[in-house]
Amino acid sequence: MKAASPPPGRIQIAPAAIAKIAAHSARLSYGIVGMAAKDTADMLAGALTPDAHKGVSVCVNADQTVTIDIYVIVEHGTNIQAVARSAANTVRHHVQLATGLTVHQVNVLVRGLRMASGE
Numbered sequence: 001m002k003a004a005s006p007p008p009g010r011i012q013i014a015p016a017a018i019a020k021i022a023a024h025s026a027r028l029s030y031g032i033v034g035m036a037a038k039d040t041a042d043m044l045a046g047a048l049t050p051d052a053h054k055g056v057s058v059c060v061n062a063d064q065t066v067t068i069d070i071y072v073i074v075e076h077g078t079n080i081q082a083v084a085r086s087a088a089n090t091v092r093h094h095v096q097l098a099t100g101l102t103v104h105q106v107n108v109l110v111r112g113l114r115m116a117s118g119e
Helices: 014-027 040-049 080-099
Strands: 033-034 056-060 068-077 103-114
Touching: 014 033, 033 103, 040 068, 056 080, 068 080, 080 103
Parallel strands: 068 103
Antiparallel strands: 033 068, 056 068
């Protein structure tokens, strides 16, 4: 009879790691031209040190699901709702695929539009 193996231990993924995955995924989404600061304090901190997960806030809930807020800048002339929906789906998919965690919610907050040069 095979002896029972000890429990494998605990795996913990830092919210900063989840935020990095989410930021990278959001930047890959069609119509997203950049990430935006969450607030003035975040904008000032970003000016001092570059942040790989700028514009992303991650909350790990009590039930071990994840809620993600992404703050984005959208290309002018695109359908903002469609871009936001696509970005939310892309972020959800990549975070769940990379971490194995369940993403409860992805909130997309559009902070601005980028106009094409000459407009």
